[in-house]
Amino acid sequence: MKSSVITFPGSNCDRDMDVALKKFGFKNKMVWHTDAELPKSDLVVLPGGFSYGDYLRCGSMASKSKIMQSVINFANAGGMVMGICNGFQILVETGLVPGVLLRNKYLEFICKNVFIKINDKKNKYFKNIENEILELHIAHNEGNYFCTNDQLKEIEDNNQIAINYCDENGKIEDQFNPNGSIKNIAGIFNKEKNVLGMMPHPERMIHTSLSGEDGSLFFKNLINNLK
Amino acid sequence: MIVNEQVAVDHGLKKDEYAKICELLKRTPNITELGIFSAMWNEHCSYKSSRLHLKKLPTKGKKVIQGPGENAGVIDIEDNDAIVFKIESHNHPSFIEPYQGAATGVGGIMRDVFTMGARPIANLNSIHFGSPQHKKTKNLLRGVVHGIGGYGNCMGVPTIAGQTSFDSSYNGNILVNAMTLGLVKKDKIFYSKAAGLNKPVIYVGSKTGRDGIHGASMASASFDEKVEEKKPTVQVGDPFTEKLLLEACLELMAGDSIIAIQDMGAAGLTSSSIEMASKGNLGIEINLNKVPCREAKMTPYEIMLSESQERMLIVLENGKEEHAKKIFDKWNLDFAVIGKTTKSKKIELYFDEEKVADIPVNTLVENSPMYDRKWKKAKLPKKNKIKKEDIKHLKIIDVLKKILANPNVCSKEWIWQQYDHTVMGDTIQKPGGDAGVVRVHGTDKAVAASVDSSAVYCWAHPLTGGKQVVCESFRNLISVGAKPIAITNCLNFGSPEKEENMGEFVECVQGIGEASEYLKFPVVSGNVSFYNQTKDKGIKPTPSIGGVGLIKNYKNMITMEFKEVGNIALVIGKTEGHIDQSLFARNILDEKNGPPPEVNLFNEKNNGETVLKLIDNNLIKSAHDVSLGGIITAAAKMCIKGKKGINIKKPQYLINEIEYLFSEDQGRYILEINKKDFKKVADILNRNAVHFDELGTISENELYFNDKTKVSIDELSTYNNSWLLKYMSK
Numbered sequence: 035m036k037s038s039v040i041t042f043p044g045s046n047c048d049r050d051m052d053v054a055l056k057k058f059g060f061k062n063k064m065v066w067h068t069d070a071e072l073p074k075s076d077l078v079v080l081p082g083g084f085s086y087g088d089y090l091r092c093g094s095m096a097s098k099s100k101i102m103q104s105v106i107n108f109a110n111a112g113g114m115v116m117g118i119c120n121g122f123q124i125l126v127e128t129g130l131v132p133g134v135l136l137r138n139k140y141l142e143f144i145c146k147n148v149f150i151k152i153n154d155k156k157n158k159y160f161k162n163i164e165n166e167i168l169e170l171h172i173a174h175n176e177g178n179y180f181c182t183n184d185q186l187k188e189i190e191d192n193n194q195i196a197i198n199y200c201d202e203n204g205k206i207e208d209q210f211n212p213n214g215s216i217k218n219i220a221g222i223f224n225k226e227k228n229v230l231g232m233m234p235h236p237e238r239m240i241h242t243s244l245s246g247e248d249g250s251l252f253f254k255n256l257i258n259n260l261k
Numbered sequence: 262m263i264v265n266e267q268v269a270v271d272h273g274l275k276k277d278e279y280a281k282i283c284e285l286l287k288r289t290p291n292i293t294e295l296g297i298f299s300a301m302w303n304e305h306c307s308y309k310s311s312r313l314h315l316k317k318l319p320t321k322g323k324k325v326i327q328g329p330g331e332n333a334g335v336i337d338i339e340d341n342d343a344i345v346f347k348i349e350s351h352n353h354p355s356f357i358e359p360y361q362g363a364a365t366g367v368g369g370i371m372r373d374v375f376t377m378g379a380r381p382i383a384n385l386n387s388i389h390f391g392s393p394q395h396k397k398t399k400n401l402l403r404g405v406v407h408g409i410g411g412y413g414n415c416m417g418v419p420t421i422a423g424q425t426s427f428d429s430s431y432n433g434n435i436l437v438n439a440m441t442l443g444l445v446k447k448d449k450i451f452y453s454k455a456a457g458l459n460k461p462v463i464y465v466g467s468k469t470g471r472d473g474i475h476g477a478s479m480a481s482a483s484f485d486e487k488v489e490e491k492k493p494t495v496q497v498g499d500p501f502t503e504k505l506l507l508e509a510c511l512e513l514m515a516g517d518s519i520i521a522i523q524d525m526g527a528a529g530l531t532s533s534s535i536e537m538a539s540k541g542n543l544g545i546e547i548n549l550n551k552v553p554c555r556e557a558k559m560t561p562y563e564i565m566l567s568e569s570q571e572r573m574l575i576v577l578e579n580g581k582e583e584h585a586k587k588i589f590d591k592w593n594l595d596f597a598v599i600g601k602t603t604k605s606k607k608i609e610l611y612f613d614e615e616k617v618a619d620i621p622v623n624t625l626v627e628n629s630p631m632y633d634r635k636w637k638k639a640k641l642p643k644k645n646k647i648k649k650e651d652i653k654h655l656k657i658i659d660v661l662k663k664i665l666a667n668p669n670v671c672s673k674e675w676i677w678q679q680y681d682h683t684v685m686g687d688t689i690q691k692p693g694g695d696a697g698v699v700r701v702h703g704t705d706k707a708v709a710a711s712v713d714s715s716a717v718y719c720w721a722h723p724l725t726g727g728k729q730v731v732c733e734s735f736r737n738l739i740s741v742g743a744k745p746i747a748i749t750n751c752l753n754f755g756s757p758e759k760e761e762n763m764g765e766f767v768e769c770v771q772g773i774g775e776a777s778e779y780l781k782f783p784v785v786s787g788n789v790s791f792y793n794q795t796k797d798k799g800i801k802p803t804p805s806i807g808g809v810g811l812i813k814n815y816k817n818m819i820t821m822e823f824k825e826v827g828n829i830a831l832v833i834g835k836t837e838g839h840i841d842q843s844l845f846a847r848n849i850l851d852e853k854n855g856p857p858p859e860v861n862l863f864n865e866k867n868n869g870e871t872v873l874k875l876i877d878n879n880l881i882k883s884a885h886d887v888s889l890g891g892i893i894t895a896a897a898k899m900c901i902k903g904k905k906g907i908n909i910k911k912p913q914y915l916i917n918e919i920e921y922l923f924s925e926d927q928g929r930y931i932l933e934i935n936k937k938d939f940k941k942v943a944d945i946l947n948r949n950a951v952h953f954d955e956l957g958t959i960s961e962n963e964l965y966f967n968d969k970t971k972v973s974i975d976e977l978s979t980y981n982n983s984w985l986l987k988y989m990s991k
Contacts, residue, residue: 043592145414
């Protein structure tokens with residue numbers, strides 16, 4: 035399986051993602067933001083970080099960079115595109131997934147482990163995954179997902195919510211919401227479910243010595259689904 | 262502007278220093294030259310009060326590749342890998358403008374590390390604030406934490422450990438010390454020594470603005486009531502540009518274009534160009550019109566003294582300009598050839614085709630002032646005797662709860678949760694333990710780092726305090742299973758012009774030196790921050806020690822949480838019952854006098870090395886060093902983290918219970934071992950003549966003392982976890 039990770043100026047989880055993808059069998063290529071063409075890929079990843087310093091609005095500058103037109107075309111043709119953290123922020127800025135990401139409710143950067151519950155398995159990202167509840171890691175300042183009521187209805191009607199913050203037993207409640215996001219949303223799909231944006235970082239949870247290993251489950255399952 | 266003695270004094274120079282400048286130049290300096298002298302000769306850059314004493318520190322060792330004198334120290338961690346590390350203060354700016362002050366402190370120390378060719382792999386910090394009740398404390402704490410996070414998080418470097426304390430002596434002068442570790446191949450280390458004639462001198466990074474002018478001079482003076490007016494001397498950080506600068510520099514460093522490289526930190530273009538010339542015994546000629554400026558009409562004086570951040574000066578091989586420019590263009594950074602190396606051994610500056618400065622380099626460096634300041638030796642205070650009636654009403658569990666909720670002991674999760682501590686995917690011990698640990702990417706090795714200070718002990722007796730901090734750093738590294746290699750120190754003191762403060766400095770340095778010599782734990786880098794003082798009131802002497810150690814196989818790393826019910830906990834090291842200057846004495850008995858606990862270097866070394874032996878034999882399940890709050894506090898923290906209980910036995914020898922549980926004798930650890938390993942462990946300890954006590958058995962959910970007093974771990978956890986959260990949300 036071939037994957038591509040896009041590096042924007044200010045990306046800082048690009049190497050981590052490269053390491054994770056290779057560990058689980060992807061042939062990964064790093065792609066520079068000023069390139070015009072994507073290499074042939076089965077999966078494109080927009081990594082975490084602070085693209086362009088996040089000085090305007092998180093992800094907004096990166097969403098206009100040269101490579102993104104190819105990424106958008108790739109996604110619209112049904113290609114798998116995954117945005118993690120800053121990558122998720124870039125995805126909402128391109129409009130590939132609905133909604134926006136606001137500053138965290140308590141106005142502070144949060145770095146910690148969280149539990150998420152997979153809401154929908156009828157897609158290539160989560161089909162056949164063993165566990166419904168995963169322990170993943172978040173590290174962000176703007177992960178507070180927000181959308182209009184009409185958008186929310188549409189998202190729910192289409193089953194576009196990918197994952198929600200929950201407790202270790204899968205209970206989705208306010209107290210387990212780290213950033214104030216609407217309905218505890220931690221990640222969403224586009225309508226066709228080939229584009230996934232999420233705040234948690236599976237690439238940081240790929241070894242027992244790290245904060246945990248549930249990220250391994252995610253990547254192992256993902257590459258199997260793509261085969 | 263005409264330069265005279267008064268102008269020199271306004272620049273922070275003393276009258277006799279100004280006279281010396283005129284004598285060295287054999288003329289009156291112009292304003293640009295005076296600015297350059299004031300920047301190079303201030304305390305912050307010249308170490309004029311401290312040099313004499315710093316020379317006495319042990320700086321060599323088998324593992325030391327580079328000691329003090331470069332941008333950072335370098336140690337060997339085998340297999341052609343090396344760790345570059347240093348700690349630095351950003352105290353004065355952080356008090357004036359906490360967010361930017363702290364942020365640029367973090368940015369500056371990371372630059373020092375990647376200047377040497379190393380990719381930063383971990384950040385740490387040691388931050389000290391005034392009394393929690395002081396009106397400024399909360400905002401300063403919030404600003405500093407946001408600033409450290411704002412910069413480090415954006416750079417994508419994990420913040421893996423730190424230390425936070427509160428003490429009223431910091432009410433008018435907070436301390437912000439930032440430390441960075443970087444990883445480099447031993448044969449790809451870059452230095453700041455220029456070499457060769459007519460080599461192009463290159464400016465890269467951000468443009469030069471008017472921010473931070475006289476920052477280093479500001480850091481070399483005490484504060485007074487007009488401190489707020491100094492805001493313009495604080496630099497403004499741009500972590501995004503620094504991230505680009507990091508990537509661009511490392512990309513250029515992969516080739517062979519660079520002769521020397523130096524970041525523009527304190528005193529900006531002035532100190533960077535002069536240091537490169539001085540080390541290479543060369544001259545440098547710069548055309549200031551070529552320096553990329555953010556604002557129009559900047560004068561030579563402003564360009565030379567600006568402390569705008571995220572800039573580097575590079576001496577390139579001839580003919581490599583195009584290649585280098587391409588890399589900096591790719592990263593959208595300024596790149597300008599601004600001058601060349603010369604044989605004149607002078608710094609010569611041109612602006613609008615006029616020569617605006619002409620100074621022999623040695624007058625700025627070798628001939629800079631050095632003072633043997635008067636200092637006063639501190640007496641060892643007399644021991645207090647605890648009176649029975651003072652402690653008989655005390656309930657052990659109530660005291661424990663109070664200590665766990667003490668601002669200096671309580672959980673600092675509110676702080677470190679705002680720092681990205683997992684980016685780079687190699688953090689295997691996050692903040693909150695004895696030391697932070699990151700894997701050496703792609704290998705089985707891991708590097709442990711910790712930062713420590715004990716201002717109260719140093720204040721009570723500087724010589725003992727200096728030794729103690731080094732020992733505590735040693736213990737923290739051993740507690741995670743790392744072999745201690747070397748330290749970096751950040752020496753925060755009051756005014757060197759006051760005999761008491763200078764004495765504190767001299768004796769702390771002596772203590773640090775003695776301990777690091779004995780423990781073979783040399784000092785490879787550091788920085789001195791004097792004048793942490795508002796009007797006449799100085800801070801408690803606060804040397805911060807950053808220690809670094811190596812774990813050969815990261816799978817053998819130890820953490821502090823109790824692991825399994827039924828296991829036994831041992832206390833390594835003898836408990837003598839030293840209560841003076843303990844948290845218990847100061848906060849429960851309100852007794853602020855007396856000597857700090859004695860430091861026995863033989864025991865420190867022997868106990869530590871024996872614990873490492875036990876760890877190497879896979880006999881240890883968890884470990885924690887005993888520090889503030891004594892044995893029971895250390896045990897309680899291991900319980901809280903492991904969600905386990907412990908049944909603590911009565912002391913096995915004649916000692917008062919309170920003294921046994923709360924004293925802060927040095928050289929002690931708590932270790933958890935499996936019952937079946939007891940004989941093996943006891944054998945090794947006995948063979949090495951290490952004293953140990955059986956503390957008790959790991960149990961479920963409750964901490965018992967002597968089978969009678971008990972408390973639930975949940976309750977202790979609440980005390981430990983809630984103080985800071987409540988304080989910050991009020």
